[in-house]
Amino acid sequence: MxxxxxxxxxxxxxxxxxxxxxxxxxxxxxxxxxxxxxxxxxxxxxxxxxxxxxxxxxxATVKYLGIVMDTNLRWTSQIDEVVKKLNKSFFAIMTLKNYLNNNSLLSVYYALVHSALNYNIIAWGQSTELNRLFLAQKCIIRLMFNLRNIHSCRETFKKQGILTVTSIYLYKLLTNFHAHKRMHRTHTQIHGHDTRGKDSFYEPKPNYAFYKRSPMFAGTHMYNLLPEKLKACKSLGIFRRETRKFLIRNCFYTIDE
Structure with missing residues (x-):
């Protein structure tokens, strides 16, 4: 490239x-x-x-390293590609469901569904069409655990320790920021003296809504919202483990939550 x-x-x-x-x-x-x-x-x-x-x-679009980019970086074509993969996974799981127990079915889920949602999601996870993937993900969860359409999937996500597509995005975003947070400056470092939120990382004021959805801005903003206990983790491995637990407990359906 x-x-x-x-x-x-x-x-x-x-x-x-x-x-x-x-x-x-x-x-x-x-x-x-x-x-x-x-x-x-x-x-x-x-x-x-x-x-x-x-x-x-x-x-207008080009596929590079497995993701489809468009001129406006709205990621519509990328979402289309992942939806197709999830639809194929749905029918694969529907076929295997009669022959596998829940643990084996979960292994299939992570091999087919989670891997498709997880791949390079840090780039396209702020797409305004992400909800299409979440609807497809919930259909698969309902199929796997015999949930009717009127039933919420939230408790099943928590019980089974499965991350929603929004939580997958947040996990990748937050762990990436934590791994490279020394490259970012706090408010104290910017202003040279203590201010309110002195230990929070400086968030540039974006001129465009597009920049708000970029990994650089979104990573800083979301990391600042984390509980102090999580941000204090010294080891990246511990941060990953505790952040995953945090995301499973809260089971975020949307970024705004």
Whole structure:
């Protein structure tokens, strides 16, 4: 993947992209490699996409390392892909349910459902369409534990120790922040003196709602909301274990909870 920063003038952007492509082709040729143009695409992350190269086609979506990115980073296509996986998992579990006990069925759940929800969710977990995945997840839980549609799944999630898709996202977000929190500054470090919430990490004021959904901002914001006991964990392993327990106890259905 090649990345270039925002360039305002269209002509300048086109020239820059063409230069990058030419330089990359030269590098490949020097290292006895060939660029497969048919499998190479350009995606322009902006509100209005436009063609910026005569050599490589511009696309509205691209699949990279197993996730589908779109020009607006709304992750609609990625959610579509995961929903398809969950639907297939539903029918697989429905078939196996007659032959497996609950423990074995849970192993199938983690292999098929949890793995699909967990993969790179830190990037797309703030999608406004995440509820589609949660509905599919609840359908699978109801199937596994014989729950009727009128019954809530919340207690089953807690009893079985299963994270909701929202909690999976929060777990990945929080553990990632805790592992790298030395890279972030507290309010005291920013202001040079004690303030209210002095030990909380500084949250930049976003100009756009889009930035609020970014892992950098969301990670800081969510981490500041954690109980002090959790934030005081010295070991990453202990933090992961205790955070998982915390998320299972609270069983978050939405980020706003």
């Amino acid at each position: 090649l990345w270039y920063s925002n360039v305002t003038r269209k002509s300048r952007k086109n020239d820059l992209v063409q230069q990058v492509i030419e330089d990359f082709n030269k590098w490949c040729h020097k290292n006895k490699l060939i660029v497969n143009i048919n499998k190479t695409s350009i995606i322009d992350f902006r509100n209005r996409s436009r063609s910026i190269s005569n050599t490589i086609s511009t696309t």
